[in-house]
Amino acid sequence: MIPSMAEMMTQVGSAIAGLMVAYAMFQNYFPYELRGPIRRYSQKLINFFYPYIQISFPEYHGDGFARSNAFTAIERYLNANSTTQAKRLKANVVRDSEAIVLTMANHEEVTDEYQGIKLRWASSETTPIASQFHSTPEKTRRGKAITVKERRRKLYINNKSEGYGYRRSMWSHVLFEHPATFDTLAMDPDKKLDIINDLLNFSKSKDYYAKIGKAWKRGYLLYGPPGTGKSTMIAAMANLLKYDIYDVELTAVKDNTELRKLLIDTSSKSIVVIEDIDCSLDLTGQREKKKDNKEEENDKKKDDEKDAVKEKMKKMEENKTSQVTLSGLLNFIDGLWSACAGERIIVFTTNYVEKLDPALIRRGRMDKHIELAYCGFEAFKVLAKNYLDVDWHDLFGTIKRLLEETKMTPADVAENLMPKLGGEDGETCLMRLIKALEEAKEEARVKAEEEEKQKAEKLAKEEEEENNKEKEKENENLANGVKENGEVNEAKTDNLENGGKENGEVNTENLENGVKENGVATK
Ligand SMILES: Nc1ncnc2c1ncn2[C@@H]1O[C@H](COP(=O)(O)OP(=O)(O)OP(=O)(O)O)[C@@H](O)[C@H]1O
Numbered sequence: 001m002i003p004s005m006a007e008m009m010t011q012v013g014s015a016i017a018g019l020m021v022a023y024a025m026f027q028n029y030f031p032y033e034l035r036g037p038i039r040r041y042s043q044k045l046i047n048f049f050y051p052y053i054q055i056s057f058p059e060y061h062g063d064g065f066a067r068s069n070a071f072t073a074i075e076r077y078l079n080a081n082s083t084t085q086a087k088r089l090k091a092n093v094v095r096d097s098e099a100i101v102l103t104m105a106n107h108e109e110v111t112d113e114y115q116g117i118k119l120r121w122a123s124s125e126t127t128p129i130a131s132q133f134h135s136t137p138e139k140t141r142r143g144k145a146i147t148v149k150e151r152r153r154k155l156y157i158n159n160k161s162e163g164y165g166y167r168r169s170m171w172s173h174v175l176f177e178h179p180a181t182f183d184t185l186a187m188d189p190d191k192k193l194d195i196i197n198d199l200l201n202f203s204k205s206k207d208y209y210a211k212i213g214k215a216w217k218r219g220y221l222l223y224g225p226p227g228t229g230k231s232t233m234i235a236a237m238a239n240l241l242k243y244d245i246y247d248v249e250l251t252a253v254k255d256n257t258e259l260r261k262l263l264i265d266t267s268s269k270s271i272v273v274i275e276d277i278d279c280s281l282d283l284t285g286q287r288e289k290k291k292d293n294k295e296e297e298n299d300k301k302k303d304d305e306k307d308a309v310k311e312k313m314k315k316m317e318e319n320k321t322s323q324v325t326l327s328g329l330l331n332f333i334d335g336l337w338s339a340c341a342g343e344r345i346i347v348f349t350t351n352y353v354e355k356l357d358p359a360l361i362r363r364g365r366m367d368k369h370i371e372l373a374y375c376g377f378e379a380f381k382v383l384a385k386n387y388l389d390v391d392w393h394d395l396f397g398t399i400k401r402l403l404e405e406t407k408m409t410p411a412d413v414a415e416n417l418m419p420k421l422g423g424e425d426g427e428t429c430l431m432r433l434i435k436a437l438e439e440a441k442e443e444a445r446v447k448a449e450e451e452e453k454q455k456a457e458k459l460a461k462e463e464e465e466e467n468n469k470e471k472e473k474e475n476e477n478l479a480n481g482v483k484e485n486g487e488v489n490e491a492k493t494d495n496l497e498n499g500g501k502e503n504g505e506v507n508t509e510n511l512e513n514g515v516k517e518n519g520v521a522t523k
Protein backbone atom coordinates (compact mmCIF):
# COMPACT_ATOMS: atom_id res chain seq x y z
CA MET A 1 0.00 0.00 0.00
CA ILE A 2 1.33 3.40 -0.91
CA PRO A 3 1.22 5.74 2.08
CA SER A 4 -0.66 8.95 1.53
CA MET A 5 1.21 12.27 1.38
CA ALA A 6 0.01 13.22 4.84
CA GLU A 7 1.24 9.96 6.33
CA MET A 8 4.60 10.38 4.65
CA MET A 9 5.01 13.88 6.06
CA THR A 10 4.17 12.62 9.55
CA GLN A 11 6.82 9.91 9.25
CA VAL A 12 9.47 12.33 8.01
CA GLY A 13 8.52 14.73 10.78
CA SER A 14 8.86 12.11 13.51
CA ALA A 15 12.17 10.92 12.01
CA ILE A 16 13.57 14.45 12.14
CA ALA A 17 12.28 14.87 15.68
CA GLY A 18 13.98 11.60 16.63
CA LEU A 19 17.25 12.72 15.12
CA MET A 20 17.09 16.00 16.96
CA VAL A 21 16.48 14.25 20.27
CA ALA A 22 19.43 11.98 19.53
CA TYR A 23 21.59 15.00 18.70
CA ALA A 24 20.52 16.77 21.89
CA MET A 25 21.41 13.64 23.90
CA PHE A 26 24.76 13.53 22.09
CA GLN A 27 25.37 17.17 23.00
CA ASN A 28 24.37 16.71 26.62
CA TYR A 29 25.59 13.30 27.66
CA PHE A 30 28.38 12.32 25.37
CA PRO A 31 31.74 12.92 27.06
CA TYR A 32 33.24 16.19 25.82
CA GLU A 33 36.69 14.66 25.21
CA LEU A 34 35.22 12.14 22.77
CA ARG A 35 33.19 14.57 20.73
CA GLY A 36 36.16 16.02 18.79
CA PRO A 37 37.55 12.71 17.49
CA ILE A 38 34.04 11.50 16.56
CA ARG A 39 33.43 14.69 14.55
CA ARG A 40 36.81 14.33 12.85
CA TYR A 41 36.23 10.72 11.84
CA SER A 42 32.71 11.36 10.64
CA GLN A 43 34.03 14.25 8.53
CA LYS A 44 36.64 11.93 7.03
CA LEU A 45 33.91 9.47 6.17
CA ILE A 46 31.86 12.17 4.48
CA ASN A 47 34.90 13.46 2.55
CA PHE A 48 35.38 9.97 1.18
CA PHE A 49 32.09 10.20 -0.66
CA TYR A 50 31.90 13.98 -1.11
CA PRO A 51 33.43 14.98 -4.50
CA TYR A 52 33.65 18.80 -3.99
CA ILE A 53 36.24 21.17 -2.56
CA GLN A 54 34.76 23.71 -0.22
CA ILE A 55 36.39 27.03 0.63
CA SER A 56 34.88 29.51 3.09
CA PHE A 57 35.49 33.23 2.91
CA PRO A 58 34.41 34.85 6.17
CA GLU A 59 32.93 38.29 5.72
CA TYR A 60 34.64 39.67 8.81
CA HIS A 61 38.06 38.85 10.04
CA GLY A 62 40.53 39.88 12.70
CA ASP A 63 38.82 41.77 15.48
CA GLY A 64 35.49 41.27 13.76
CA PHE A 65 35.05 44.86 12.59
CA ALA A 66 37.05 44.96 9.40
CA ARG A 67 35.33 43.51 6.39
CA SER A 68 37.51 41.03 4.55
CA ASN A 69 38.95 42.36 1.31
CA ALA A 70 38.61 38.98 -0.35
CA PHE A 71 34.93 38.86 0.55
CA THR A 72 34.32 42.34 -0.85
CA ALA A 73 36.19 41.51 -4.03
CA ILE A 74 34.16 38.32 -4.54
CA GLU A 75 30.96 40.21 -3.86
CA ARG A 76 31.86 42.71 -6.59
CA TYR A 77 32.93 39.94 -8.94
CA LEU A 78 29.60 38.23 -8.56
CA ASN A 79 27.79 41.53 -8.84
CA ALA A 80 29.31 42.17 -12.24
CA ASN A 81 29.20 38.63 -13.59
CA SER A 82 26.70 36.26 -12.13
CA THR A 83 23.84 38.08 -10.50
CA THR A 84 21.64 37.36 -13.48
CA GLN A 85 21.19 33.86 -12.10
CA ALA A 86 20.10 34.62 -8.56
CA LYS A 87 16.46 35.46 -8.02
CA ARG A 88 16.85 37.19 -4.68
CA LEU A 89 19.39 39.98 -4.38
CA LYS A 90 20.48 42.35 -1.66
CA ALA A 91 21.01 45.98 -2.67
CA ASN A 92 23.60 47.94 -0.75
CA VAL A 93 25.13 51.36 -0.95
CA VAL A 94 28.53 50.34 0.20
CA ARG A 95 30.93 52.79 1.75
CA ASP A 96 33.37 54.24 -0.80
CA SER A 97 31.25 53.13 -3.71
CA GLU A 98 29.55 55.16 -6.38
CA ALA A 99 27.14 52.50 -7.56
CA ILE A 100 24.55 50.43 -5.76
CA VAL A 101 26.06 47.04 -5.18
CA LEU A 102 23.82 44.04 -5.74
CA THR A 103 24.78 40.87 -3.96
CA MET A 104 22.95 37.59 -3.76
CA ALA A 105 20.78 37.11 -0.75
CA ASN A 106 21.43 34.38 1.80
CA HIS A 107 20.85 30.82 0.66
CA GLU A 108 20.98 31.87 -2.99
CA GLU A 109 23.37 30.10 -5.25
CA VAL A 110 24.95 30.93 -8.60
CA THR A 111 27.08 28.80 -10.85
CA ASP A 112 30.10 29.86 -12.75
CA GLU A 113 32.87 28.27 -14.74
CA TYR A 114 36.55 28.98 -14.64
CA GLN A 115 39.05 27.14 -16.87
CA GLY A 116 36.72 24.20 -17.22
CA ILE A 117 36.06 23.92 -13.49
CA LYS A 118 32.49 24.33 -12.40
CA LEU A 119 31.97 26.57 -9.40
CA ARG A 120 29.00 27.06 -7.17
CA TRP A 121 28.95 30.27 -5.18
CA ALA A 122 26.58 30.30 -2.25
CA SER A 123 26.03 32.76 0.50
CA SER A 124 25.00 31.69 3.95
CA GLU A 125 24.19 33.40 7.17
CA THR A 126 24.86 30.71 9.74
CA THR A 127 28.57 31.04 9.47
CA PRO A 128 29.38 34.48 8.03
CA ILE A 129 29.68 32.99 4.60
CA ALA A 130 29.75 29.31 3.94
CA SER A 131 30.17 29.18 0.24
CA GLN A 132 31.04 26.39 -2.04
CA PHE A 133 33.35 27.74 -4.61
CA HIS A 134 36.71 27.78 -6.04
CA SER A 135 38.55 31.05 -6.41
CA THR A 136 41.83 32.07 -7.94
CA PRO A 137 44.16 35.02 -7.54
CA GLU A 138 43.06 36.11 -11.02
CA LYS A 139 39.43 36.32 -9.96
CA THR A 140 40.26 38.11 -6.73
CA ARG A 141 42.27 40.58 -8.79
CA ARG A 142 39.39 41.16 -11.16
CA GLY A 143 37.11 41.70 -8.23
CA LYS A 144 39.59 44.16 -6.80
CA ALA A 145 39.76 46.05 -10.08
CA ILE A 146 36.00 46.42 -10.06
CA THR A 147 36.18 47.61 -6.45
CA VAL A 148 38.65 50.33 -7.44
CA LYS A 149 36.59 51.37 -10.44
CA GLU A 150 33.46 51.91 -8.44
CA ARG A 151 35.12 53.30 -5.38
CA ARG A 152 34.30 56.82 -4.33
CA ARG A 153 37.49 58.74 -4.08
CA LYS A 154 38.67 61.00 -1.31
CA LEU A 155 40.56 64.19 -0.91
CA TYR A 156 42.75 64.06 2.18
CA ILE A 157 44.10 67.14 3.88
CA ASN A 158 46.68 66.97 6.63
CA ASN A 159 45.57 68.30 9.99
CA LYS A 160 47.52 70.97 11.73
CA SER A 161 49.96 69.18 13.93
CA GLU A 162 48.97 70.66 17.28
CA GLY A 163 47.13 68.26 19.49
CA TYR A 164 46.06 65.39 17.39
CA GLY A 165 45.93 63.41 20.54
CA TYR A 166 45.93 59.72 20.86
CA ARG A 167 43.25 58.78 18.39
CA ARG A 168 42.97 61.69 16.06
CA SER A 169 44.03 60.95 12.56
CA MET A 170 46.69 62.99 10.85
CA TRP A 171 44.50 63.30 7.77
CA SER A 172 40.96 64.60 7.37
CA HIS A 173 39.07 63.71 4.27
CA VAL A 174 36.14 64.78 2.16
CA LEU A 175 34.69 63.07 -0.87
CA PHE A 176 36.63 64.02 -3.96
CA GLU A 177 34.17 65.13 -6.59
CA HIS A 178 36.16 67.50 -8.78
CA PRO A 179 34.66 67.36 -12.27
CA ALA A 180 37.88 68.16 -14.17
CA THR A 181 38.97 65.59 -16.72
CA PHE A 182 41.60 65.56 -19.41
CA ASP A 183 38.78 66.24 -21.88
CA THR A 184 37.99 69.54 -20.23
CA LEU A 185 41.62 70.48 -19.68
CA ALA A 186 42.76 73.12 -22.15
CA MET A 187 46.20 72.38 -23.49
CA ASP A 188 47.98 71.23 -26.60
CA PRO A 189 46.38 67.90 -27.64
CA ASP A 190 49.69 66.15 -28.34
CA LYS A 191 51.10 67.13 -24.99
CA LYS A 192 47.89 66.03 -23.32
CA LEU A 193 47.96 62.63 -24.98
CA ASP A 194 51.55 62.17 -23.95
CA ILE A 195 50.66 62.81 -20.31
CA ILE A 196 47.63 60.51 -20.42
CA ASN A 197 49.72 57.71 -21.90
CA ASP A 198 52.40 58.25 -19.32
CA LEU A 199 49.88 57.97 -16.49
CA LEU A 200 48.12 54.91 -17.88
CA ASN A 201 51.41 53.26 -18.57
CA PHE A 202 52.50 53.84 -15.02
CA SER A 203 49.32 52.42 -13.53
CA LYS A 204 49.73 49.22 -15.53
CA SER A 205 53.41 48.72 -14.88
CA LYS A 206 53.48 46.95 -11.54
CA ASP A 207 55.41 43.98 -12.87
CA TYR A 208 57.78 46.15 -14.84
CA TYR A 209 58.70 48.22 -11.81
CA ALA A 210 59.25 45.03 -9.83
CA LYS A 211 61.47 43.70 -12.60
CA ILE A 212 63.73 46.73 -12.73
CA GLY A 213 63.83 46.89 -8.94
CA LYS A 214 62.20 50.29 -8.57
CA ALA A 215 59.47 51.32 -6.20
CA TRP A 216 56.15 51.70 -8.00
CA LYS A 217 56.10 55.48 -7.87
CA ARG A 218 56.24 58.33 -10.30
CA GLY A 219 56.92 62.01 -9.72
CA TYR A 220 55.47 64.86 -11.75
CA LEU A 221 56.47 68.48 -11.58
CA LEU A 222 53.85 70.88 -12.88
CA TYR A 223 55.08 74.40 -13.45
CA GLY A 224 53.74 77.55 -14.99
CA PRO A 225 52.21 80.93 -14.13
CA PRO A 226 49.13 81.12 -11.86
CA GLY A 227 45.88 80.17 -13.58
CA THR A 228 47.33 77.89 -16.21
CA GLY A 229 45.68 74.74 -14.87
CA LYS A 230 48.15 73.02 -12.58
CA SER A 231 45.63 72.21 -9.86
CA THR A 232 43.05 71.37 -12.50
CA MET A 233 45.43 68.87 -14.05
CA ILE A 234 45.94 67.12 -10.71
CA ALA A 235 42.19 66.66 -10.42
CA ALA A 236 42.09 65.31 -13.98
CA MET A 237 44.88 62.86 -13.12
CA ALA A 238 42.99 61.59 -10.10
CA ASN A 239 39.82 61.20 -12.15
CA LEU A 240 41.64 59.37 -14.91
CA LEU A 241 43.31 56.84 -12.64
CA LYS A 242 40.59 56.76 -9.97
CA TYR A 243 43.12 57.59 -7.29
CA ASP A 244 42.67 59.37 -3.98
CA ILE A 245 44.40 62.70 -3.47
CA TYR A 246 46.53 63.57 -0.45
CA ASP A 247 47.02 67.32 -0.44
CA VAL A 248 49.99 68.01 1.81
CA GLU A 249 50.08 71.48 3.32
CA LEU A 250 53.72 71.64 4.30
CA THR A 251 53.29 74.73 6.45
CA ALA A 252 51.10 72.69 8.77
CA VAL A 253 53.70 69.97 9.16
CA LYS A 254 55.85 70.47 12.22
CA ASP A 255 59.03 68.77 11.14
CA ASN A 256 60.59 66.04 9.06
CA THR A 257 59.54 63.28 11.43
CA GLU A 258 55.95 64.33 11.16
CA LEU A 259 56.19 64.52 7.39
CA ARG A 260 57.45 60.97 7.33
CA LYS A 261 54.59 59.77 9.51
CA LEU A 262 52.09 61.56 7.34
CA LEU A 263 53.36 60.04 4.15
CA ILE A 264 53.59 56.54 5.50
CA ASP A 265 49.96 56.94 6.43
CA THR A 266 48.90 57.39 2.80
CA SER A 267 47.18 54.54 1.01
CA SER A 268 48.03 52.87 -2.24
CA LYS A 269 46.51 54.23 -5.47
CA SER A 270 46.94 57.78 -4.43
CA ILE A 271 48.36 61.07 -5.62
CA VAL A 272 50.36 62.96 -3.04
CA VAL A 273 50.32 66.65 -3.88
CA ILE A 274 52.58 69.40 -2.62
CA GLU A 275 51.48 72.70 -4.13
CA ASP A 276 53.65 75.79 -4.47
CA ILE A 277 56.70 73.93 -3.36
CA ASP A 278 58.91 77.00 -3.71
CA CYS A 279 56.79 78.99 -1.29
CA SER A 280 55.85 76.42 1.30
CA LEU A 281 59.17 74.82 1.96
CA ASP A 282 61.42 76.53 4.45
CA LEU A 283 64.64 75.20 3.12
CA THR A 284 66.64 76.76 5.87
CA GLY A 285 69.90 78.50 5.09
CA GLN A 286 70.32 77.94 1.44
CA ARG A 287 66.70 78.77 0.79
CA GLU A 288 66.85 82.01 2.72
CA LYS A 289 69.55 83.23 0.41
CA LYS A 290 67.48 82.39 -2.59
CA LYS A 291 64.56 84.29 -1.20
CA ASP A 292 66.69 87.39 -0.98
CA ASN A 293 67.50 87.00 -4.65
CA LYS A 294 63.86 86.52 -5.43
CA GLU A 295 62.89 89.66 -3.59
CA GLU A 296 65.50 91.64 -5.41
CA GLU A 297 64.28 90.33 -8.70
CA ASN A 298 60.68 90.98 -7.80
CA ASP A 299 61.58 94.55 -7.06
CA LYS A 300 62.96 94.82 -10.54
CA LYS A 301 60.05 93.27 -12.40
CA LYS A 302 56.88 94.42 -10.85
CA ASP A 303 54.14 92.99 -12.98
CA ASP A 304 50.90 91.71 -11.57
CA GLU A 305 51.71 88.09 -11.84
CA LYS A 306 54.86 88.41 -9.82
CA ASP A 307 53.01 90.43 -7.25
CA ALA A 308 50.48 87.63 -6.92
CA VAL A 309 53.23 85.16 -6.24
CA LYS A 310 54.90 87.51 -3.83
CA GLU A 311 51.62 87.90 -2.03
CA LYS A 312 51.29 84.15 -1.79
CA MET A 313 54.79 83.84 -0.44
CA LYS A 314 54.22 86.53 2.11
CA LYS A 315 51.14 84.75 3.34
CA MET A 316 53.04 81.52 3.63
CA GLU A 317 55.83 83.29 5.46
CA GLU A 318 53.39 84.73 7.95
CA ASN A 319 51.89 81.46 9.04
CA LYS A 320 55.00 79.43 8.69
CA THR A 321 55.87 77.30 11.65
CA SER A 322 57.12 74.35 9.72
CA GLN A 323 60.62 73.07 10.01
CA VAL A 324 60.43 70.70 7.13
CA THR A 325 63.64 70.86 5.18
CA LEU A 326 64.61 70.03 1.66
CA SER A 327 66.66 67.09 2.80
CA GLY A 328 63.71 65.81 4.82
CA LEU A 329 61.54 65.93 1.76
CA LEU A 330 64.13 64.30 -0.43
CA ASN A 331 64.68 61.55 2.10
CA PHE A 332 61.03 60.74 2.11
CA ILE A 333 60.81 60.62 -1.65
CA ASP A 334 63.81 58.34 -1.96
CA GLY A 335 63.82 56.48 1.29
CA LEU A 336 61.43 54.94 3.66
CA TRP A 337 58.28 55.93 1.86
CA SER A 338 59.45 54.33 -1.34
CA ALA A 339 59.60 51.06 0.49
CA CYS A 340 55.84 51.19 1.13
CA ALA A 341 54.12 48.88 -1.27
CA GLY A 342 51.57 50.14 -3.73
CA GLU A 343 51.29 52.63 -6.52
CA ARG A 344 51.71 56.27 -5.71
CA ILE A 345 52.12 59.40 -7.72
CA ILE A 346 53.68 62.48 -6.26
CA VAL A 347 53.01 65.87 -7.79
CA PHE A 348 54.81 69.11 -7.04
CA THR A 349 53.60 72.40 -8.42
CA THR A 350 55.41 75.69 -8.68
CA ASN A 351 55.17 79.03 -10.42
CA TYR A 352 58.93 79.25 -10.71
CA VAL A 353 60.68 76.14 -11.86
CA GLU A 354 64.02 77.91 -12.09
CA LYS A 355 63.89 78.77 -8.41
CA LEU A 356 63.69 75.14 -7.31
CA ASP A 357 66.71 73.36 -5.99
CA PRO A 358 67.97 71.08 -8.77
CA ALA A 359 68.28 68.27 -6.24
CA LEU A 360 64.53 68.30 -5.77
CA ILE A 361 63.57 68.04 -9.39
CA ARG A 362 66.21 65.79 -10.85
CA ARG A 363 64.91 62.81 -12.85
CA GLY A 364 64.13 59.89 -10.63
CA ARG A 365 62.57 62.18 -8.08
CA MET A 366 60.48 64.15 -10.51
CA ASP A 367 60.32 61.88 -13.52
CA LYS A 368 58.25 64.13 -15.73
CA HIS A 369 58.32 67.89 -15.92
CA ILE A 370 55.16 69.38 -17.38
CA GLU A 371 54.90 73.00 -18.33
CA LEU A 372 51.49 74.62 -18.20
CA ALA A 373 51.72 77.70 -20.31
CA TYR A 374 49.62 80.65 -21.36
CA CYS A 375 46.64 79.84 -23.52
CA GLY A 376 47.50 78.93 -27.09
CA PHE A 377 45.06 78.46 -29.93
CA GLU A 378 44.74 74.70 -29.45
CA ALA A 379 43.98 75.18 -25.76
CA PHE A 380 41.46 77.88 -26.65
CA LYS A 381 39.64 75.49 -28.98
CA VAL A 382 39.15 73.04 -26.11
CA LEU A 383 37.70 75.81 -23.96
CA ALA A 384 35.43 77.04 -26.77
CA LYS A 385 34.13 73.51 -27.23
CA ASN A 386 33.57 73.02 -23.50
CA TYR A 387 32.15 76.39 -22.63
CA LEU A 388 30.21 77.29 -25.79
CA ASP A 389 29.94 74.01 -27.66
CA VAL A 390 31.50 75.73 -30.64
CA ASP A 391 33.92 73.83 -32.89
CA TRP A 392 34.60 76.60 -35.36
CA HIS A 393 33.65 80.22 -35.84
CA ASP A 394 34.70 83.02 -38.17
CA LEU A 395 36.13 84.89 -35.20
CA PHE A 396 38.60 82.07 -34.49
CA GLY A 397 41.13 83.59 -36.92
CA THR A 398 41.23 86.89 -35.02
CA ILE A 399 41.47 85.08 -31.72
CA LYS A 400 44.32 82.94 -32.99
CA ARG A 401 46.29 86.04 -34.00
CA LEU A 402 45.59 87.79 -30.71
CA LEU A 403 46.56 84.75 -28.66
CA GLU A 404 49.87 84.67 -30.48
CA GLU A 405 50.43 88.34 -29.81
CA THR A 406 49.47 88.46 -26.17
CA LYS A 407 49.73 86.30 -23.08
CA MET A 408 46.51 85.27 -21.39
CA THR A 409 46.05 82.38 -18.96
CA PRO A 410 43.49 79.67 -19.70
CA ALA A 411 41.76 80.80 -16.49
CA ASP A 412 41.19 84.28 -17.95
CA VAL A 413 40.17 82.95 -21.35
CA ALA A 414 37.69 80.62 -19.67
CA GLU A 415 36.29 83.45 -17.57
CA ASN A 416 35.64 85.53 -20.68
CA LEU A 417 34.09 82.65 -22.58
CA MET A 418 31.62 81.72 -19.88
CA PRO A 419 28.12 82.90 -20.86
CA LYS A 420 26.82 85.37 -18.32
CA LEU A 421 23.36 85.26 -16.84
CA GLY A 422 20.64 85.77 -19.40
CA GLY A 423 21.93 83.17 -21.84
CA GLU A 424 24.42 84.94 -24.05
CA ASP A 425 25.11 83.29 -27.39
CA GLY A 426 28.52 82.03 -28.51
CA GLU A 427 29.35 85.00 -30.66
CA THR A 428 28.81 87.50 -27.84
CA CYS A 429 31.17 85.49 -25.64
CA LEU A 430 33.78 85.26 -28.39
CA MET A 431 33.53 89.01 -28.96
CA ARG A 432 34.03 89.59 -25.26
CA LEU A 433 37.15 87.46 -25.37
CA ILE A 434 38.47 89.42 -28.37
CA LYS A 435 37.86 92.66 -26.52
CA ALA A 436 39.63 91.33 -23.44
CA LEU A 437 42.54 90.12 -25.54
CA GLU A 438 42.85 93.47 -27.26
CA GLU A 439 42.76 95.23 -23.92
CA ALA A 440 45.37 92.87 -22.54
CA LYS A 441 47.50 93.47 -25.60
CA GLU A 442 47.17 97.23 -25.24
CA GLU A 443 47.92 96.99 -21.53
CA ALA A 444 51.00 94.91 -22.24
CA ARG A 445 52.11 97.45 -24.85
CA VAL A 446 51.68 100.37 -22.47
CA LYS A 447 53.44 98.45 -19.76
CA ALA A 448 56.30 97.54 -22.06
CA GLU A 449 56.57 101.15 -23.14
CA GLU A 450 56.59 102.32 -19.57
CA GLU A 451 59.20 99.78 -18.67
CA GLU A 452 61.24 100.85 -21.65
CA LYS A 453 60.86 104.45 -20.57
CA GLN A 454 61.83 103.63 -17.01
CA LYS A 455 64.77 101.68 -18.28
CA ALA A 456 65.85 104.56 -20.51
CA GLU A 457 65.40 107.01 -17.64
CA LYS A 458 67.38 104.77 -15.36
CA LEU A 459 70.07 104.42 -17.94
CA ALA A 460 70.15 108.18 -18.50
CA LYS A 461 70.31 108.71 -14.77
CA GLU A 462 73.11 106.26 -14.43
CA GLU A 463 74.95 107.92 -17.30
CA GLU A 464 74.45 111.31 -15.75
CA GLU A 465 75.70 110.04 -12.43
CA GLU A 466 78.68 108.54 -14.18
CA ASN A 467 79.33 111.84 -15.95
CA ASN A 468 78.97 113.75 -12.73
CA LYS A 469 81.35 111.42 -11.03
CA GLU A 470 83.86 111.87 -13.81
CA LYS A 471 83.49 115.60 -13.71
CA GLU A 472 83.95 115.60 -9.97
CA LYS A 473 87.01 113.50 -10.37
CA GLU A 474 88.37 115.84 -12.98
CA ASN A 475 87.74 118.83 -10.76
CA GLU A 476 89.38 117.04 -7.91
CA ASN A 477 92.34 116.19 -10.07
CA LEU A 478 92.49 119.73 -11.25
CA ALA A 479 92.46 121.02 -7.71
CA ASN A 480 95.07 118.47 -6.76
CA GLY A 481 97.01 119.41 -9.89
CA VAL A 482 97.18 123.08 -8.88
CA LYS A 483 98.33 122.13 -5.43
CA GLU A 484 100.86 119.62 -6.79
CA ASN A 485 102.15 122.13 -9.28
CA GLY A 486 102.67 124.65 -6.51
CA GLU A 487 104.59 122.06 -4.62
CA VAL A 488 106.46 121.07 -7.73
CA ASN A 489 107.47 124.64 -8.33
CA GLU A 490 108.69 124.95 -4.82
CA ALA A 491 110.44 121.67 -5.24
CA LYS A 492 111.91 122.95 -8.46
CA THR A 493 113.49 125.88 -6.78
CA ASP A 494 114.76 123.49 -4.18
CA ASN A 495 116.03 121.27 -6.88
CA LEU A 496 117.44 124.15 -8.69
CA GLU A 497 119.34 125.10 -5.65
CA ASN A 498 120.31 121.53 -4.97
CA GLY A 499 120.82 121.00 -8.66
CA GLY A 500 123.18 123.94 -8.65
CA LYS A 501 125.04 122.37 -5.88
CA GLU A 502 124.71 118.88 -7.24
CA ASN A 503 125.41 119.99 -10.73
CA GLY A 504 128.42 121.82 -9.61
CA GLU A 505 129.72 118.69 -8.02
CA VAL A 506 128.53 116.35 -10.72
CA ASN A 507 129.70 118.47 -13.49
CA THR A 508 133.19 118.74 -12.30
CA GLU A 509 133.19 115.02 -11.51
CA ASN A 510 131.65 114.14 -14.81
CA LEU A 511 133.98 116.38 -16.62
CA GLU A 512 136.87 114.74 -14.99
CA ASN A 513 135.43 111.24 -15.59
CA GLY A 514 134.38 112.18 -19.09
CA VAL A 515 137.82 113.30 -19.86
CA LYS A 516 139.14 110.13 -18.35
CA GLU A 517 136.58 107.93 -20.10
CA ASN A 518 137.05 109.75 -23.34
CA GLY A 519 140.72 109.48 -23.03
CA VAL A 520 140.27 105.74 -22.43
CA ALA A 521 137.76 105.54 -25.23
CA THR A 522 139.90 107.26 -27.72
CA LYS A 523 142.72 105.09 -26.81
N1 LIG B 1 44.32 74.54 -18.83
C1 LIG B 1 43.09 74.77 -18.33
N2 LIG B 1 42.03 74.11 -18.81
C2 LIG B 1 40.82 74.33 -18.33
N3 LIG B 1 40.54 75.21 -17.36
C3 LIG B 1 41.56 75.89 -16.84
C4 LIG B 1 42.89 75.70 -17.30
N4 LIG B 1 43.70 76.52 -16.61
C5 LIG B 1 42.92 77.18 -15.77
N5 LIG B 1 41.64 76.82 -15.88
C6 LIG B 1 40.53 77.37 -15.10
O1 LIG B 1 41.04 78.35 -14.24
C7 LIG B 1 40.86 78.06 -12.88
C8 LIG B 1 42.18 78.17 -12.14
O2 LIG B 1 43.08 77.19 -12.59
P1 LIG B 1 44.03 76.37 -11.62
O3 LIG B 1 43.60 76.51 -10.22
O4 LIG B 1 44.17 75.01 -12.14
O5 LIG B 1 45.39 77.17 -11.84
P2 LIG B 1 46.81 76.90 -11.22
O6 LIG B 1 47.77 76.74 -12.37
O7 LIG B 1 46.75 75.81 -10.25
O8 LIG B 1 47.14 78.28 -10.52
P3 LIG B 1 48.02 78.57 -9.21
O9 LIG B 1 49.47 78.57 -9.66
O10 LIG B 1 47.60 79.93 -8.77
O11 LIG B 1 47.73 77.51 -8.23
C9 LIG B 1 40.31 76.65 -12.82
O12 LIG B 1 39.21 76.62 -11.98
C10 LIG B 1 39.90 76.31 -14.24
O13 LIG B 1 38.53 76.41 -14.37
Ligand SMILES: [Mg+2]
Nearest residue numbers: 230231232275
Ligand atom coordinates in the same frame (compact mmCIF):
# COMPACT_ATOMS: atom_id res chain seq x y z
MG1 LIG C 1 46.92 75.74 -8.16
